[in-house]
Amino acid sequence: MKLTRTLVAIALFGAAGLAQAAGNCTISLKGDDAMKFDLKEATVSAGCATITVELTHTGKLPAAAMGHNVVITKTADLAGLARDAIKAGAAKSYVPEGDARAIAHTKIIGGGEKTKITFPGKALTAGGDYTFFCSFPGHSTLMKGKLVVTK
Template identity: 65%
Template sequence: MNVRKTLFALALLGAAGVAQAAPNCTVKIKGGDNMQFDLKTATVSAACKSISFELQHTGKLPVAAMGHNIVLTETANAADVAKDAVKAGAAAGYVPAGDARVLVATKMIGGGETASASLPGSKLKAGGDYTFFCSFPGHSALMRGKLVVTP
């Protein structure tokens, strides 16, 4: 009888390990013509091989009038990258080319469009301080959030 109880207990422990949720490796964000992201905080796991950012522009205005993207940087770099993004201009999608401070960025999109971009999970450290924002001129002050990276 004790053998059966032990086997049952082991089976329950094994099932508990399987039942744990997979780490979150995708951040889905919506932004519209009101210059707001629907998320202020997103959480991902540093254990992810790849972390994806998916942006849906829920508005109707074209990219030239109300374009949106997602740019991820360390928080300490966010303000300077946002300034440099405006200088980079529309032709560069308002993302400074080759800027190592930009950890990942989606392309600039207009109403009804979607975009995604990924980075290796190894580029982010658990407990690090990260900010995502839209780099379209004038948007970064309102369209921003914090990325929390868990182990």
Template identity: 35%
Template structure:
């Protein structure tokens, strides 16, 4: 009887882990094929608290250039973008992947700077609170056009 209970408990744990793994939102984001200063997707939807596996695949653009992905808190895109612009005078900006230090509290997830024909995959947990979370590329001048919204739903 103890063996059966142990097997049942193991099966339930396995099912729970499998269900959680199935809940991972897998997203691939690329530069837009004909607009090098745009993402191919400008609207993403995930569930609150969901695990997200995002790959920035920097291929296929008509004008290859470096890009990154930065997810920010609602209403913080202008501030983070302005701070990214200010990094143009920072000699360490490339090493920092154009991710502003001053905005660390406003940045929820980010990739490094991905060079043309490169990729980077990051994993993070979507915010627990439903809402519209802006994302952008903060390579100099890109954030004004290369942006989108991650819709976090309950």
């Protein structure tokens, strides 16, 4: 009886430890023709070997009119990066080439399309102040949210 209890305790603690180590490693966002993301906040773990960012455009409008991407940046860099992203242009998916402020980003997609990227969890710091946003011209004021980064 005593042994059983000990084993149960080990199993429970083991499972909790495992869950904490893995954390959440996928950010899944939907963008639409109303220039909105479905989430205002997402959470990922800096402990993930690989973080996956998935974007689905649930609208019908083409990328040239209502394109969406997901860019991850420090909140302090948001305004400057969003401004420079417009200058980068559509061919660069509205992300300045080699810009360290863009920690990770997908390409721009149009209605009915999906895209996915991965980046290392170690690019983020647990507890840091991060924002995800769409860098298509004029979208970043509405299409943005808080990225909570756990250990």
